[in-house]
Amino acid sequence: MQETIRTLCQTYGPSGSERRVLEEVEKLIAPHVDETRYDLLGNLIARVGSGGRKLMFAAHADEIGLVVHYIDEKGYLRVTPLGGVYHQHLMGRRVEFANGTVGVIGLEQRNVTAGKHDWQNIYVDIGAKDRAAAEKRVKVGDAAAFSRTSVFQDDVVVSKALDDRLGCAVLVEALKKLGGSAENECHFVFTVQEELGCRGARTSAYGITPDAAYAVDVTTTGDTPLSNPMPCNLGEGVAIKMMDGGTVIPTRVRDLMIGLCEANGLPYQREVLRGGTTDVFAIQFTKEGVPIGAVSIPTRYVHQPSEMASLTDTEAAVGLIAALANADHSAI
Ligand SMILES: [Zn+2]
The missing domain is CATH 2.40.30.40 (Peptidase M42, domain 2)
Structure with missing residues (x-):
């Protein structure tokens, strides 16, 4: 996990120049997926599993x-x-x-x-x-x-570009955990140009037309001195989004995610982010609409040169994505 995070965070990839990051991802996931391809906007799409529903998991490869x-x-x-x-x-x-x-x-x-x-x-x-x-x-x-090195110290990682290479690392590690199979037809998408308005998510979702979609991205915390009230704290588990500046997560999707955390012993916290959004903002509008969920990793100093997140929370996010890939989505 640590080496995956370090490799992805240290690779150059501002919005529009994500290819090096995607090539690193491709190397890491190749043994664990049925197929990888790039769409015309540059998103990397990896497919694994069959049957069930068509699920999309998105993490953005670009950095500010x-x-x-x-x-x-x-x-x-x-x-x-x-x-x-x-x-x-x-x-x-x-x-x-x-x-x-x-x-x-x-x-x-x-x-x-x-x-x-x-x-x-x-x-x-x-x-x-x-x-x-x-x-x-x-x-x-x-x-x-x-330009910053990545440091691992006790339970935290300090690095540039945790937003959202940490999300990419979660998808990579979830694919390893799935070991090449899943109960649903899963499309893992490493998107481009999220920071400019979820541009890659829009085209990749159109191409895939998922039955449900999840984003993995960072969120802010309420645990620094004099911070704004916010229910997410570093090290207290993966954050399950209820709402943010561009999405309201359907109750049935939240309930599925919370149920999976409880069934698998994964620490979780509930999240409402009052501004900002993730790739599922764009994905929800695909064709006739897509039910969405968002898995967040509480992160301090988001969009600053040194961001900080917890490895415990990140591991819980990996467990939740792997569980979602195998979960019965017939009621979603
Ligand atoms: Zn992000």
């Missing part, structure tokens, strides 16, 4: 990042966010481009004292002496992702 929109004459890069990046978290952080070029995020000095953090006064410094030198390494339109 920055895109270069202008390179000035002194070689500094101006950037625009790719997904939900907050500029106040960026000062002094490192980012890395697809070719390995590393940059440091700076704030114009006059604005440091003024306390102004804005996309207009942030830049990325790759140490180039002028525009021509910078352009040898980076071009307008290139995307960078945060």
Whole structure:
């Protein structure tokens, strides 16, 4: 599990550039699935099991990042966010481009004292002496992702891109646990461009037309100093979503998920996320509609360069996905 998380988190894959992550996933799951394919938008779809109902499990392979929109004459890069990046978290952080070029995020000095953090006064410094030198390494339109190692410490993992490589790792480990068979026809989808509006989930769900669909993604917690009230805490189990900013999970699906946790001794907590959503937001609107569920992993510092989650919660999520893959869905 730890090596799967480390491999997937450390691989470069901002939205629109997920292919390296998907190739790593493909290597890990190949022995445990009947077939893998890519759809035209770039989602990786793996099929396992037969009979029962057609189920879709989605985790997104992309991570948030920055895109270069202008390179000035002194070689500094101006950037625009790719997904939900907050500029106040960026000062002094490192980012890395697809070719390995590393940059440091700076704030114009006059604005440091003024306390102004804005996309207009942030830049990325790759140490180039002028525009021509910078352009040898980076071009307008290139995307960078945060650069951070992954650390395992007691029950937690600290890393960039836990959102949502942790979800991808859960699907990979669930496939290993299933060992190449399932009671339902299961399509495990590693989606692209979730951070830009669940784009990959939309096309892959259309192609699959599932009878029910589940997303695995991170959610926030209420256990840091002076945090907003939130019922999910690190280390207290997998979170079963009731509702978020884009979905209301049908009662029969929630009940199935809770029943499986109880039957399998998996620790769980109930989740209501007041903003934000997951891939099942897009999937629920497929054709005539799809019943959806969402498996969440409580995570601190979501969308910041170092996110933190619990291995206990992650293991419980693996158990729940494997149980769902084999569960009777005739009443859903
Ligand atoms: Zn996510």
